[in-house]
Amino acid sequence: MDIDHIAKLARIGLKEEELKKLEGELSAILDFIEKLKEVDIENVKPMTGGTDLANIMREDEVIPRDDKQRQRILANAPKRKDDYIEVKAVFE
Amino acid sequence: MNLNELTIKQAAEGLRKKDFSSVELTEAVLNVIKDKDKDINAFLSVTEELAMKQARAADKLMADDEKINPLIGVPVAVKDCILVDGVRCTAGSKILENYIAPYDATVIKKLKEACVVIVGKTNMDEFAMGSSTENSAYGMTKNPYDLEKVPGGSSGGSAAAVAANETIFALGSDTGGSIRQPAGFCGVVGLKPTYGRVSRHGLIAMASSHDQIGPLAKTVEDAEFVLDAISGIDGFDSTSVSKDRRPASWRGSPKGRLDYSTHSGQSSLKDAINELNNNSLPSAPLKGLKIGIPDEYFAEGIDKQVEEKIRESILKMENLGAEIISVSLPHTKYAMACYYIIIPSEVSSNMARYDGIKFGKSQSANGEAQNLLEIYLKSRGEYLGREVRRRIMLGTYVLSAGYYDAYYLRAQKVRTLVKQDFEKAFEQVDVLVAPTSPTTAFKIGEKIDDPVKMYLADAYTIPVNLAALPALSMPCGLADGLPVGLQIIGRHWDEKTILAVGKIYERNSR
Numbered sequence: 001m002d003i004d005h006i007a008k009l010a011r012i013g014l015k016e017e018e019l020k021k022l023e024g025e026l027s028a029i030l031d032f033i034e035k036l037k038e039v040d041i042e043n044v045k046p047m048t049g050g051t052d053l054a055n056i057m058r059e060d061e062v063i064p065r066d067d068k069q070r071q072r073i074l075a076n077a078p079k080r081k082d083d084y085i086e087v088k089a090v091f092e
Numbered sequence: 093m094n095l096n097e098l099t100i101k102q103a104a105e106g107l108r109k110k111d112f113s114s115v116e117l118t119e120a121v122l123n124v125i126k127d128k129d130k131d132i133n134a135f136l137s138v139t140e141e142l143a144m145k146q147a148r149a150a151d152k153l154m155a156d157d158e159k160i161n162p163l164i165g166v167p168v169a170v171k172d173c174i175l176v177d178g179v180r181c182t183a184g185s186k187i188l189e190n191y192i193a194p195y196d197a198t199v200i201k202k203l204k205e206a207c208v209v210i211v212g213k214t215n216m217d218e219f220a221m222g223s224s225t226e227n228s229a230y231g232m233t234k235n236p237y238d239l240e241k242v243p244g245g246s247s248g249g250s251a252a253a254v255a256a257n258e259t260i261f262a263l264g265s266d267t268g269g270s271i272r273q274p275a276g277f278c279g280v281v282g283l284k285p286t287y288g289r290v291s292r293h294g295l296i297a298m299a300s301s302h303d304q305i306g307p308l309a310k311t312v313e314d315a316e317f318v319l320d321a322i323s324g325i326d327g328f329d330s331t332s333v334s335k336d337r338r339p340a341s342w343r344g345s346p347k348g349r350l351d352y353s354t355h356s357g358q359s360s361l362k363d364a365i366n367e368l369n370n371n372s373l374p375s376a377p378l379k380g381l382k383i384g385i386p387d388e389y390f391a392e393g394i395d396k397q398v399e400e401k402i403r404e405s406i407l408k409m410e411n412l413g414a415e416i417i418s419v420s421l422p423h424t425k426y427a428m429a430c431y432y433i434i435i436p437s438e439v440s441s442n443m444a445r446y447d448g449i450k451f452g453k454s455q456s457a458n459g460e461a462q463n464l465l466e467i468y469l470k471s472r473g474e475y476l477g478r479e480v481r482r483r484i485m486l487g488t489y490v491l492s493a494g495y496y497d498a499y500y501l502r503a504q505k506v507r508t509l510v511k512q513d514f515e516k517a518f519e520q521v522d523v524l525v526a527p528t529s530p531t532t533a534f535k536i537g538e539k540i541d542d543p544v545k546m547y548l549a550d551a552y553t554i555p556v557n558l559a560a561l562p563a564l565s566m567p568c569g570l571a572d573g574l575p576v577g578l579q580i581i582g583r584h585w586d587e588k589t590i591l592a593v594g595k596i597y598e599r600n601s602r
Contacts, residue, residue, distance in 0.1 A: 001489060008486040010440060011447070012481055014468030025543055026486055031431040032544050033499070039506050046504030049331065050301045050560040056330040072178075072183065072194040078454035083299035087449055088456065088464040 197294020269553025276577020440487030
């Protein structure tokens with residue numbers, strides 16, 4: 001396993017020694033899940049969720065919310081400018 | 093008896109007869125929290141102000157109107173991954189240390205309609221990932237039966253709070269056993285409803301094809317009152333279904349004017365009282381019921397004393413008239429491996445929202461991060477705990493290019509086989525009875541450094557989530573002074589039968 005690559009894909013910044021430890025733990029878990037290779041899955045359909053429901057539709061509509069709630073959502077943002085969430089530039 | 097020790101039903105009766113007020117009941121609970129929670133650490137926040145306001149409102153409603161639902165004025169503790177408008181919601185994670193919920197979860201909305209009293213938010217493994225509550229960023233919860241032991245997890249705070257009488261009932265969430273396993277470890281009742289029964293809107297997601305909210309309570313009948321109140325379809329959760337358990341009179345009534353006296357639902361307070369006061373119980377109340385005992389749940393790894401207790405309970409059920417049938421669920425041994433592919437996959441996707449941008453703690457605020465990517469890396473590296481990082485990494489790996497078929501797709505096929513095992517068994521029997529966990533509560537620190545060993549604590553609860561079935565854990569005695577949980581698993585949507593079996597067992601073992 002290329003642990004650095006996985007950490008990058010997962011967007012988790014970790015120190016070298018933490019990554020090393022994680023690599024050991026992950027390989028123990030992967031050994032454990034190897035067991036699944038024994039199962040005969042020929043002609044078995046995969047489950048895709050918890051229920052057999054499919055294509056649940058609803059109206060795509062704006063539900064009015066009060067300003068207090070909007071402010072509460074914005075107040076949770078780490079950085080904000082007026083009524084916007086401030087983000088570092090995506091394109092330099 | 094102290095007020096905080098009452099069940100929902102006893103509390104509701106006392107409130108109705110004006111033996112005490114909701115304010116008195118709530119104060120009793122809050123006082124016990126103040127007194128005991130230093131040792132147990134079941135609560136992450138105590139919402140005293142909100143609770144007293146709700147209690148006064150409940151008292152006022154009850155004074156105006158005799159018609160009340162069984163939950164009005166009754167204190168509840170809520171697992172800290174369920175949003176309560178305006179209250180801090182951490183999910184046991186450092187990354188949500190300062191997060192204030194901007195709305196009510198649907199279950200909270202429903203409980204507020206029933207006029208319950210919210211006394212606080214309970215401790216949990218970070219984002220519900222764990223089986224001992226040791227993964228909380230805010231210190232572990234201790235088992236009220238033995239402070240050296242874990243309460244189980246991830247709803248360990250809710251289970252401990254109910255067990256220590258720091259609340260009348262609690263809400264938890266169950267993805268792989270997180271309601272049932274701690275209920276078993278703490279000697280209380282825990283119900284994981286059928287997937288789709290209860291809306292998850294406002295539940296902080298862990299693994300969305302498994303997560304389900306349910307009650308932790310002191311009795312099975314109490315758990316049923318709560319289930320009635322929180323279940324039903326919700327436009328905000330497209331996996332919820334229209335099989336509403338709520339008595340018709342609970343729906344659409346003006347706030348608080350919830351009338352239990354007119355509906356004929358199985359679990360109305362009136363019926364329950366009548367049932368309990370009916371002394372002419374049949375000698376074989378379980379006659380006609382077929383109970384399946386899955387061989388695989390008594391295989392290697394089970395503690396001998398736990399097995400003994402469960403076998404005793406099965407014998408008791410046989411003596412109550414049930415027919416006991418041995419069944420096999422052959423794919424049980426693969427359930428754990430299957431779960432630890434699917435869950436991390438869903439986790440890695442659900443946890444992507446903790447990016448240090450929209451909400452939660454961030455490294456952007458202190459100006460250290462130079463660009464967008466660094467905000468992600470540093471915020472997630474700094475504020476997500478070990479088990480959460482482990483699962484995100486594992487999920488990212490098994491979903492990464494080239495591995496999808498070997499891991500995720502294969503696991504989803506094995507999941508189908510696990511579900512079919514149950515469906516075949518239910519052609520033969522009405523319910524399955526098994527231990528909730530292979531052991532009683534283990535020592536703090538015993539499994540924390542060995543993830544696979546920790547995962548095995550959920551060996552008997554995980555298959556139920558994979559198959560999306562409802563299951564109940566109820567206490568069935570002590571082994572070495574620690575509670576043993578008895579698990580009753582039902583068909584899809586058939587909470588009614590497992591609750592009925594649980595109630596009959598409960599009544600006959602008092």
